Amino acid sequence: MTYVKVCALDEVPADGALGVEVDGTPVAIARSGGDVFALNDICSHAEVSLSEGEVYNGTIECWLHGSCFDLRSGKPTNPPATQPVAIYKVRVEDGEVYVSLAGDD
Template sequence: MSEFVKVCPLAEIPAEGALAVEVDDTPVALVRTGDDVFAVNDICSHAEVSLSEGEIYNGTIECWLHGSCFDLRTGKPTNPPATQPVATYRVKVEDGDVYVSLGSED
């Protein structure tokens, strides 16, 4: 089981927005929707551009280049042109700080 790594204060993630961070050399997009925080791989599985620069809506993050959206909970694309999911990561918020684990939930 992978360790949780402190990545930033919760206040740094824009409300209904995303923040690009790196966890152990892995690009991660932290996404805030309401009281929830999600972490997905920051590289679009279709065009290899930063997802954190895209729009957040209806529980998805949209790639700004071609418009593919990815479910924040599962990483699965919800529309073309992307057909491959992006990785999702576990997140916890403690004392106003955000922690991410790149490992599986085993």
């Protein structure tokens, strides 16, 4: 599996998100409760950037209509979104965040 370095960990706000791009794919890097997550940065409901929303209680909230997505599964936790967003494998090494868009190990 190929991991791509996307940012330094200290660039991602605690309980917040940062938008990056991996091989042309928009990715939101989110921190919640000390953990780091990576998911598609485009809301499945309104096609706006999720990384511009709020991160809380293990979710990221779309700033436009308020849909929340579980950071671990990408599944919406409330309407209006009904479709999940893709999640990606993430690892942190030596203060750097790496993401893999591949679906398997």
